Amino acid sequence: MEEQEYEPLIVGFLCNWCSYAGADLAGTSRIQYPPNIRVIRVMCSGMVHPNLVINALTKGADGVLMCGCHPGDCHYLEGNLIAEKRAEAIDLMLEDFGLEPERFRLEWVSASEGDKFARVVKEMTDALKQLGPSPYKT
Amino acid sequence: MEQPEQPAETPGETEEQPPETPAEPGSEDLRIGVFVCHCGTNIGGFVDVPSVVEYTKTLPDVVFATGNLYSCAEDGLASIRDAIKEHKLNRVIVASCTPRTHGPLFQGVCEEAGLNKYLFEFANIREQCSWVHMKEKEEATEKAKDLVRSAVAKAALLVPQEEMKVDVVPRSLVIGGGVAGLSAALSLAGQRFDVHLVEKESELGGFTRNLNSLYLGEKSAEETIKPLIDRVMSHENITVHLNSQVGDVSGFIGNFDTTIVSNGSSQEVKVGTIIIATGALEYLPDGLYGYGMYDNVVTLTEFEILCKSHKLPKVNKVAFIQCVGSRGQDKSYCSRICCVISIKNALYLTEKYAELMGDDGAERVEVGVSVPEIASRRRRRRRMAVAEGAGAPAAAPMGGPEITIFNRDVMTYGANHEVYYNEAREKRIRFVRYTPENRPKVTQEGDKLAVTYYHETLKTERKLLADMVVLATPLVAPPDAAKLSKMLKVPIGRDGFFLEAHVKLRPIDFATDGIFVCGTARGPADITESVAQGLGTASRAAIPMARGFIQAEAILAQVDPQICTGCGTCVANCPYGAIRMTEEGVAEVLAAACKGCGCCGATCPEKAITMMNYTDDQLLAQGRSILQGAL
Numbered sequence: 001m002e003e004q005e006y007e008p009l010i011v012g013f014l015c016n017w018c019s020y021a022g023a024d025l026a027g028t029s030r031i032q033y034p035p036n037i038r039v040i041r042v043m044c045s046g047m048v049h050p051n052l053v054i055n056a057l058t059k060g061a062d063g064v065l066m067c068g069c070h071p072g073d074c075h076y077l078e079g080n081l082i083a084e085k086r087a088e089a090i091d092l093m094l095e096d097f098g099l100e101p102e103r104f105r106l107e108w109v110s111a112s113e114g115d116k117f118a119r120v121v122k123e124m125t126d127a128l129k130q131l132g133p134s135p136y137k138t
Numbered sequence: 139m140e141q142p143e144q145p146a147e148t149p150g151e152t153e154e155q156p157p158e159t160p161a162e163p164g165s166e167d168l169r170i171g172v173f174v175c176h177c178g179t180n181i182g183g184f185v186d187v188p189s190v191v192e193y194t195k196t197l198p199d200v201v202f203a204t205g206n207l208y209s210c211a212e213d214g215l216a217s218i219r220d221a222i223k224e225h226k227l228n229r230v231i232v233a234s235c236t237p238r239t240h241g242p243l244f245q246g247v248c249e250e251a252g253l254n255k256y257l258f259e260f261a262n263i264r265e266q267c268s269w270v271h272m273k274e275k276e277e278a279t280e281k282a283k284d285l286v287r288s289a290v291a292k293a294a295l296l297v298p299q300e301e302m303k304v305d306v307v308p309r310s311l312v313i314g315g316g317v318a319g320l321s322a323a324l325s326l327a328g329q330r331f332d333v334h335l336v337e338k339e340s341e342l343g344g345f346t347r348n349l350n351s352l353y354l355g356e357k358s359a360e361e362t363i364k365p366l367i368d369r370v371m372s373h374e375n376i377t378v379h380l381n382s383q384v385g386d387v388s389g390f391i392g393n394f395d396t397t398i399v400s401n402g403s404s405q406e407v408k409v410g411t412i413i414i415a416t417g418a419l420e421y422l423p424d425g426l427y428g429y430g431m432y433d434n435v436v437t438l439t440e441f442e443i444l445c446k447s448h449k450l451p452k453v454n455k456v457a458f459i460q461c462v463g464s465r466g467q468d469k470s471y472c473s474r475i476c477c478v479i480s481i482k483n484a485l486y487l488t489e490k491y492a493e494l495m496g497d498d499g500a501e502r503v504e505v506g507v508s509v510p511e512i513a514s515r516r517r518r519r520r521r522m523a524v525a526e527g528a529g530a531p532a533a534a535p536m537g538g539p540e541i542t543i544f545n546r547d548v549m550t551y552g553a554n555h556e557v558y559y560n561e562a563r564e565k566r567i568r569f570v571r572y573t574p575e576n577r578p579k580v581t582q583e584g585d586k587l588a589v590t591y592y593h594e595t596l597k598t599e600r601k602l603l604a605d606m607v608v609l610a611t612p613l614v615a616p617p618d619a620a621k622l623s624k625m626l627k628v629p630i631g632r633d634g635f636f637l638e639a640h641v642k643l644r645p646i647d648f649a650t651d652g653i654f655v656c657g658t659a660r661g662p663a664d665i666t667e668s669v670a671q672g673l674g675t676a677s678r679a680a681i682p683m684a685r686g687f688i689q690a691e692a693i694l695a696q697v698d699p700q701i702c703t704g705c706g707t708c709v710a711n712c713p714y715g716a717i718r719m720t721e722e723g724v725a726e727v728l729a730a731a732c733k734g735c736g737c738c739g740a741t742c743p744e745k746a747i748t749m750m751n752y753t754d755d756q757l758l759a760q761g762r763s764i765l766q767g768a769l
Contacts, residue, residue: 003669009764009765009768011764011765012763013757016238020238021238023265024236024238024262024265024266025265026265026266026270027236027264027265027267027269027270028265028269029267030270030272031270031680032270032271032272032273033270033271035267035270035271035274035277035278035280035281036765038281038284038288039262039266039283039285040288040757040760040761040764041237041262041440042752042757043693043734043735043736043738043749043752044735044736044737046735046736046737046740047735047737047739047740047749047752048740048757049739049740049754050740051754051758052754052757052758052761055758055761055762056764056765059761059762059765059768059769060768060769061761061765061768062766071577072616072629075735076649076712076713076714076733076735076737077627077629077649077713078713079713079735081739082711082737082740082741086740088139093694107252118270124413136769137768137769
């Protein structure tokens with residue numbers, strides 16, 4: 001692969017109650033992280049259909065980050081657990097679509113974990129830089 | 139995997155019709171207005187706002203875009219209001235801070251200008267952009283443009299929503315007839331709401347019925363709760379169901395269908411709210427400190443029952459052991475009330491010693507005591523044998539009992555409770571500390587119980603010969619709490635107690651509306667606290683019932699019965715029981731119960747379920763818009 005500096009583009013699906021609030025907290029705390037993520041607010045991580053993830057990854061996203069409440073803290077009781085099960089299915093789909101597993105990540109980020117959100121975005125950005133652009137981009 | 143484009147045009151009706159507000163998504167009438175906020179320098183200092191505004195003007199369907207110094211200030215709000223009217227905007231986007239704090243404010247402005255509030259969309263370019271990319275103005279500006287473009291893509295597909303009004307039945311179901319439930323029931327009945335009080339035992343009063351004396355009060359437990367019980371029994375608005383349980387619950391706030399099962403027969407009751415006051419049980423420390431092996435090793439509550447029924451055997455030296463089965467020995471938590479209860483009982487024994495030991499001329503039961511209350515609580519039968527003559531501590535000196543309280547640390551929290559502790563010390567009750575690594579041991583020695591312990595100060599092993607050992611065990615959640623939790627779809631925590639919606643701000647609510655919890659069902663609490671919580675739940679439950687209706691959020695799931703195959707996957711996946719199968723065999727959303735998590739929609743194999751305001755099409759459009767030009 002060419003040694004060309006590329007900036008990965010990450011689409012984030014953040015649940016309104018924990019993770020979106022956590023990302024907001026990173027802001028209020030002025031925790032700096034790479035500007036590579038674009039967040040789509042959803043009510044619950046459990047509402048994110050696998051198609052949305054695969055669609056993003058095949059339409060130009062280098063990675064998709066899905067964040068929900070920690071198990072036991074879901075605003076909707078257990079939507080995050082549904083998301084967790086679905087993530088397993090997404091992992092399998094990645095293979096079918098010829099995508100590396102690093103391109104999709106599910107993380108639990110609470111409303112008080114602004115630092116964690118920033119760290120996850122940084123880690124994922126770095127990992128995707130290592131990995132190179134999405135195979136769908138060529 | 140290709141998602142088909144939604145051909146949402148409605149041919150033939152676009153041209154001739156005047157631009158109505160609001161327009162159908164995809165029609166030619168979209169008039170999107172975008173307000174990009176500088177937020178002083180909070181955004182303006184790190185994002186090139188004028189460039190974002192200019193870019194926004196190039197986006198499809200955007201007919202108006204402007205920058206605002208402070209969108210949330212009165213003049214900023216007025217400018218939005220005016221622009222909606224002047225430019226006949228039918229979708230509004232504010233690109234500024236976060237919808238979590240400012241969404242309702244801007245939605246309100248839209249409504250004031252005659253626009254349905256669900257036609258408003260937010261772009262978060264402060265918390266999630268300018269504040270986190272403060273050293274990368276160029277990148278932050280590009281990101282802000284992407285976020286605005288994504289909001290425009292979603293706004294184009296927004297449709298107005300009507301919030302639904304649902305009537306609330308002014309009747310409450312209180313589960314559990316202890317002090318918490320009784321207080322809740324009386325308060326609600328006093329506010330002229332009907333109350334159905336369900337108690338599984340044959341009498342009201344709950345755990346308090348076991349108790350003898352109460353701290354912070356002159357009266358006995360029985361005298362204290364009797365007026366409460368009498369008022370509940372005679373109240374015209376309260377229907378008491380004794381020997382009863384809740385068999386089934388379905389529905390949602392305002393309209394719960396419940397089944398009360400009493401003695402094999404069942405009765406349907408429709409209620410608007412439900413209060414859980416199912417209480418707790420005392421932990422039985424089988425195998426700990428000789429409990430179950432030696433007759434005179436009893437729990438705190440058993441000690442109280444013995445005192446109350448005048449069946450306490452002759453005792454002189456009494457050892458209390460604190461934190462039995464709690465704080466890591468079996469249960470992890472501190473039951474918080476046992477320190478003061480042990481001290482209460484130690485003081486009671488000291489003060490009423492002559493009376494309790496039968497020196498007051500009252501008749502004493504001497505042999506083979508069987509207290510029905512205890513017997514019913516225990517799996518095996520215990521005989522409180524104070525054998526006649528046979529070496530019983532009959533010759534105990536009547537000067538007063540010698541009481542030792544073995545503790546890890548005494549937690550007499552609050553001003554009033556500490557008074558008890560001081561009084562106990564003044565009355566020469568001994569407090570001896572032990573550590574979890576070095577717990578006291580109880581064995582039989584002749585007709586005495588030998589408590590062997592390590593004296594932390596003297597650093598030696600010591601022995602106390604006691605006539606009775608009283609174990610302070612924690613309150614534990616009753617096993618049927620789990621069943622109720624499933625039935626009502628409300629959570630229980632690791633220790634089996636009901637788990638509130640928010641540990642600080644919503645301590646007696648659940649995330650599920652219309653269901654509340656009070657008393658020891660939510661964790662160890664004393665009578666004062668249980669009553670306060672009971673009254674609290676009554677007040678919480680009264681709010682929707684007094685208002686008479688609830689306004690359901692319009693972010694709801696909607697089933698297309700034409701597509702639904704009736705597989706039931708959504709029913710199984712709905713955490714709120716808000717979807718049911720109709721007689722026609724298709725899924726139906728109970729709007730008032732739906733919370734809008736969207737788990738059903740994302741699980742539906744037929745894609746027959748749409749989440750209003752977060753439709754797959756809308757989310758997909760946002761994703762595509764973000765990725766525009768990325769390939």
